[in-house]
Amino acid sequence: MTADADAKKHAGMPGGTNVLVSIDDHIAWVTLNRPDKRNAINPGIVFEMVQVLDALEMDDRAKVLVITGAGEAFSAGQDLKEYFREPDAGDPMLRERLYRANAAWQWRRLMYYPKPTIAMVNGWCFGGAFQVLIGCDLAVASNDAKFGLSEINWGIIPAGIVTKSVAMVLSQRAALYYIMTGDTFDGQTAANLGLVNFSVPASELKERTRALAKKLMEKNPHVLRAAKTAYHHVREMSWDTAAEYLASKSDQAKFRDPEKGDQKGMAQFLDAKSFRPGLGAYKRNG
Ligand code: COA
DSSP: OOOOHHHHHHOOOOOSSSEEEEEETTEEEEEEOOOGGGGGEEEHHHHHHHHHHHHHHTOOOOOOOOESSSSEEEOOBBBIIIIIHHHHHHHHHHHHHHHHHIIIIIIHHHHHHHHHHEEOOSSSEETHHEEEEEHEEEEETTTTTTEEOOOGGGTTOTTTHHHHHHHHHOHHHHHHHHHHHEEEHHHHHHHHTTSSSSSGGGHHHHHHHHHHHHHHSSSSHHHHHHHHHHHHTTTOOOOOHHHHHHHHHHHHHHHTTTOOOHHHHHIIOOOOSOOTTSOOOOTTTT
């Protein structure tokens, strides 16, 4: 793509130089854009991502978000110079502000984001990038992507919320192995570990991710939002509390659903016999 065409694609979109956004087919492609620094997460990425997530939440053109990286990396994690060394030596209030903004986009916003999110892991994925990866609802990796919890290699623990994120998706054996050895692993291993949903050859990565995004778009967006919110909340609840919460959440979702999906779905299955819920989504315009 020429520089002009590239500029046109991102014109009028949120983001800036560190994060590029383009929307096609109702998919917002959100690209961490510091390829020379392997998309290491610096304050520029942090503050632009906060703004991008805010803007896309209200943008009807974007129905699913895909987060990926420019060049050969998804992201090499937090920027050792601009996120750690410089803020550590500077004003503690500014450092606190940076850390708060980072937590905001990497997990507080992402985990509960009102639209479906997919991490498309195209290359290197280290340290803090795991937060982003796990903060997204779903993840697809290139077979040759390289993952690593490299913190141990340079003398820190996986902080931010990385250790908690990893504990949520990996088994104890796998989590402690990678936290303690810092060994790298590829996309296929990430899929086997359940860290990503599946891994594909690099040449198919974008189209397979697009197909997944389109599948999500066939579903009722209001119910998708309620379903993912409920999932995150019930993990920390007792069984009894979860049962009560889910009953209320389910009623709330039905009550608030402008397309009254449950009634449509039931009528299409029971009366019109025009679809089978076990095999796909009801016709949202039917
Ligand atoms: N923080 C700051 N700068 C980083 C970075 C990071 N996490 N990751 C890469 N960079 C910078 C390098 O310093 C280098 O900058 P320079 O060109 O000004 O010297 C540039 O990005 C390219 O990195 P380089 O190491 O030459 O690329 P590579 O392709 O040979 O290796 C990695 C890629 C990702 C394996 C390697 O850069 C690396 O190990 N990065 C650190 C990963 C890490 O530990 N992340 C955890 C942070 S919580």
